[in-house]
Amino acid sequence: MEPCSCDTFVALPPATVDNRIIFGKNSDRLCDEVQEVVFFPGAVHDNLGRHLKCTYIEIDQVPETYAVVLSRPAWLWGAEMGANEHGVCIGNEAVWGREEVSDEEALLGMDLVRLGLERADTAEKALNVIVDLLEKYGQGGNCSEGGMEFSYHNSFLIADRNEAWILETAGKYWAAEKVQDGVRNISNQLSITTKIDQEHPDMRNYAKQKGNITFETMMEILRDKPSGINMEGEFLTTASMVSILPQDSNLPCIHFFTGTPDPERSVFKPFIFVPNISQLLETSSPTFELEDPVKKKSHFKIRPDRRHPLYQKHQQALEVKDNDKEKAKTMLDDMRKLEKGLFKEMESILQNKYIDVDEVVNLFSRCAKDEIRIYESSINC
Numbered sequence: 001m002e003p004c005s006c007d008t009f010v011a012l013p014p015a016t017v018d019n020r021i022i023f024g025k026n027s028d029r030l031c032d033e034v035q036e037v038v039f040f041p042g043a044v045h046d047n048l049g050r051h052l053k054c055t056y057i058e059i060d061q062v063p064e065t066y067a068v069v070l071s072r073p074a075w076l077w078g079a080e081m082g083a084n085e086h087g088v089c090i091g092n093e094a095v096w097g098r099e100e101v102s103d104e105e106a107l108l109g110m111d112l113v114r115l116g117l118e119r120a121d122t123a124e125k126a127l128n129v130i131v132d133l134l135e136k137y138g139q140g141g142n143c144s145e146g147g148m149e150f151s152y153h154n155s156f157l158i159a160d161r162n163e164a165w166i167l168e169t170a171g172k173y174w175a176a177e178k179v180q181d182g183v184r185n186i187s188n189q190l191s192i193t194t195k196i197d198q199e200h201p202d203m204r205n206y207a208k209q210k211g212n213i214t215f216e217t218m219m220e221i222l223r224d225k226p227s228g229i230n231m232e233g234e235f236l237t238t239a240s241m242v243s244i245l246p247q248d249s250n251l252p253c254i255h256f257f258t259g260t261p262d263p264e265r266s267v268f269k270p271f272i273f274v275p276n277i278s279q280l281l282e283t284s285s286p287t288f289e290l291e292d293p294v295k296k297k298s299h300f301k302i303r304p305d306r307r308h309p310l311y312q313k314h315q316q317a318l319e320v321k322d323n324d325k326e327k328a329k330t331m332l333d334d335m336r337k338l339e340k341g342l343f344k345e346m347e348s349i350l351q352n353k354y355i356d357v358d359e360v361v362n363l364f365s366r367c368a369k370d371e372i373r374i375y376e377s378s379i380n381c
Contacts, residue, residue: 109154
């Protein structure tokens with residue numbers, strides 16, 4: 001089965017403004033799957049005798065892990081995309097080739113995304129973490145919570161403040177390509193060759209129309225429905241991410257997440273790593289601990305309701321959109337007004353090189369609450 005069509009992009013100088021690297025990804029998954037945005041602080045692990053439980057298997061823990069923010073299907077341990085405190089961003093894509101895909105439970109590609117972010121402070125180190133884990137544990141297992149069997153190999157786009165890497169895998173085998181300038185993307189097919197010239201067919205023309213690429217340009221690309229980048233149907237764009245990675249280390253990396261399906265009717269909300277960030281409650285799905293089906297051998301016979309608060313309001317607002325065009329327009333205008341204010345606020349941080357830590361520590365949650373209020377206003381009026 002090869003139904004999904006995720007897209008992950010990176011743009012590097014000179015194709016971008018202000019010497020920034022821009023990372024973007026749409027996560028295209030089954031339309032009824034909930035994706036959450038969650039934060040995990042860095043940690044020191046003294047008891048290395050205890051194993052780390054990933055989605056299906058346990059692996060060796062490392063002495064230290066970095067703080068990460070993740071956009072992930074709520075039923076599993078790993079993530080479709082995310083970033084860490086050092087400005088490393090990773091997104092993965094399903095790929096198929098001649099090598100047979102293993103249904104045996106091992107590390108999922110999404111587990112490898114999280115492990116690379118938790119264990120590496122540069123893009124190249126993250127690549128090395130992933131390939132070492134592939135060699136030791138392999139990849140495999142069902143990537144769907146439902147009864148459908150859905151397994152695949154993985155490719156990864158890994159970026160930091162200075163460069164990006166494409167990593168493509170088939171079982172334990174892999175190839176990597178370093179990207180140091182221009183524009184590059186990956187989707188659901190292998191693209192590394194001896195002549196590197198693979199990219200989305202509309203990307204260069206779109207970029208030329210817009211001038212040099214900004215984070216807002218990347219969001220417009222991810223929102224584009226006619227091209228198929230923003231998917232609809234049985235497989236849907238269930239969440240999106242865009243990151244700004246300034247090459248100036250004095251500037252913060254800024255990561256925008258939707259946490260809801262269809263970026264065209266979602267708000268890109270910013271997240272900045274600062275001390276004392278608490279869990280992102282508005283986009284954290286309910287936990288089921290011991291009774292969670294994914295923790296049992298009889299996986300997926302029961303599918304609990306994993307909708308987080310933002311997702312619930314977003315879905316209720318969708319019904320309003322479908323039934324009342326005037327309300328829908330007002331709601332979308334309010335969403336874009338909120339987003340535009342956030343973009344201005346983030347650009348001010350980058351231009352002025354100043355962060356109010358007390359404001360930023362709750363930045364993402366504040367924005368999610370504002371988005372929820374917009375939905376509630378449309379639902380209740």
